[in-house]
Amino acid sequence: MAVYKVQVSTGQGSLAGTFDTISITLVGIDGESTKHVLDRYGLDFQPGSVREYEVPSERALGPIVLIRLHKEPYSVFPESTWYCNRVRVTSPEGDTYRFPFYRWIQGYCTVELVESTAQIPSDDSHYLLQKYRREELVLQQERYRWKEYIPGTPWCADIDSAMTAEVNLQYSFPKASAFFGRGLAAGSIYLADYKLLEDIPTIEVNGHQQYIAAPLCLLHQKPSGEVVPLAIQLLIPHTRFSIHINVLARTFLISSGGVFDRAIATGRPGLAELLRKGLENLTYTTLCLPDDIQERGVGSLQSYYYRDDGLKIWAAIESFVSGIVGIYYRTSLSVQSDHELQAWVGEIFTKGFLGRQASGVPSTLGTAAELTKYLTMVIFPCSAYHAAVNSGQFELAVFMPNYPSSMRKPPPRNKAKVTLKEFLDTIPEMNTTSLILSVLWVLRNEDKDMRPLGTYPEEHFTEHGPKQLMAAFQDRLAEISREIEERNQSLALSYNYMYPPNIENSTAI
Ligand SMILES: [Fe+2]
Known part of the structure; x- marks a missing residue:
């Protein structure tokens, strides 16, 4: 008889616990235990609880590769979902096996959890792990x-x-509650060009035709470093909750009759056109900040804090990713032969970039360096870039003439004086403005459930190497934060959008 110690950790949220009966089966390379009910004196699986159990097995199971959790009815109690953080199994010999989960289990079912040591497909030597990977x-x-x-x-x-x-794609309870230039450098002359907005169709709001402007702003950098307008016509790690916010945006913002159709001059049809044009212009270079800075010729533009902070953060992510990639992909061949990885990259190219070769987005990856760049390209826009473009929207738009979502008259085409009445007749009406501001207010407010860049409270990696890399990544981000704090002290207006504690790990709003 072998007795295994099993430790089960339930999530913290008030709804994370369950009254259902939970049993476990341990599966090792030498066999599996019988199904054993996890039950001790008192209430099991309470929110935030960590409970220990003993699971007997008639024979030694060898190294434990996976476990099965069985969720079944208890007495007359109705079914309740359970948020399982992780399970830890200790063998009679004292070897520990970790099974991170961090997911909801809904309904009566059996789920399999695989031991946490991260592995690429070719490392899965045991047939049970190969079977698990295929089924998963x-x-x-x-x-x-x-x-x-x-x-x-x-x-x-x-x-x-x-x-x-x-259920595992949805916002957590606290979050759900909280919810409801492009540059042409020629010496010191820069051009912020929103040509993309030209010819985008517009809609009627409050029964009147609306207009947008395609602003073109020439800027001159004085020797003092100050950037001043030269000529103005009229003047924009890590997927947690991203699918939820995208579905919400498709449901409330850009759906037929949604916010775009009610308060933004392009409406939904113009937005579709804008997205099509945007995709035509989107390249791998645009998405990789160091290349983007070089291509736009803004490397020496002074007081460009997005670039200064962004490049540091890009480098910190890249160094972290490079370390992780180096642990699991030791040769180029291991990158090339990882069919899951290649299928993922191929699918992003086909479905996300519509197979546009001209975008320069890779459809396959050949080396560890290419993989590192690709993963950095995923994490940076989902976290830092999103923070930079999302967080400032409210501040820009709260003085509505600064950022009108819709205009009731076309922008002036000559330099003749505009009267106050003409100006007032052009800016959006009050109901349009208040709708936009209410949406932007929601978008700018991070909730208590926000996880800043580089924080990984869920222990998905349990090995020493990745943990060390995470700690180094966090140290570097803390250093960047101190540099930004210091820099901000000398600024009349602080630039905080790329301050690491303000950057969320994922696009979650
Ligand atoms: Fe967003």
Whole structure:
């Protein structure tokens, strides 16, 4: 008889616990235990609880590779979902096996958890692990399907309502509660060019035709470093909750009759056109900050804090990613032969970038260096870039003439004086403005559940190497934060959008 110690940790949220009966089966390379009910004196699986159990097995199981958790009815109690953080199994010999989960289990079912040591497909030597990986892949492919949203724009997740989405994709309770230039450098002359907005169709708001401007702003940098306008016509790690916010945006913001159709001059049809044009202009260079800075010729533009802070953060992410990649992909061949990785990259190219070769976005990856760059390209826009563009929207728009979502008259075409009445007749009406400001107010407010860049409270990696890299990444981000604090002291207006504690790990709003 071998007795295994099992430690089960339940999530902190008030709804994380369950009254259901939870049993476990341990599966080792030498065999599996019988199903054993986890029950001790008092209430099990309370929110925030960490409980220890003993699981007997008639024979020694060898190294434990996976466990099965069985969730079944208890007495007359109704079914209740359970948020399981992790399970830890200790063998009679004292070897510890960790099973991170951090997911909801809904309904009566059996789920399999695999031991945490991260592995690429070719490392899965045991047939049980290979079987688990195949089945998990099929399950994930059924769960996350693509669908075309607007022809000519990136495909999206095949989910129509955030409320009916798979429970693990949905916002946590606190978050759900909280919810409701492009530059042409020529010496010191820079051009902020919104040509993209030209010819975008506009809609009627409050029964009147609306207009947008395609602003073109010439800026001159004085020797003192100050950037001043030269000529103005009229003047924009890590997927947590990203699918939820995208579905919400498709439901409330850009749906037919949504906020775009009610308060933004382009409405939904213009937005579709804008997305199509945006995708035509989107390149791998644009998405990789160091290349983007070089291509736009803004490397020596002074007081460009987005670039200064962004390049530091890009480098910190890249160094962290490079370390992780180095642990698991020791040769180029291991990158090339990872069929799951290649399929993922291929799918992003086909469905996200519509197979546009001209975008320069890779459809396959050949080396560890290419993989590092690609992963950095995913993490940076989801976290830092999103923070830079999202967080300032309210501050810019709260003085509405600064950032009108819609105009009731076309922008002036000559330098003749504009009267106050003409100006007032041009800016959006009060109901349009208040709708936009209410949306931007929601978008700018991070909730208590926000996880800043580089924080990984869930222990998905349990090995020493990745943990060390995470600690080094956090140290570097703390250093960047101190540098930004110091720099901000000398500024009349602080630039805080790329301050690491303000950057969320994922695009979650
Ligand atoms: Fe966003």
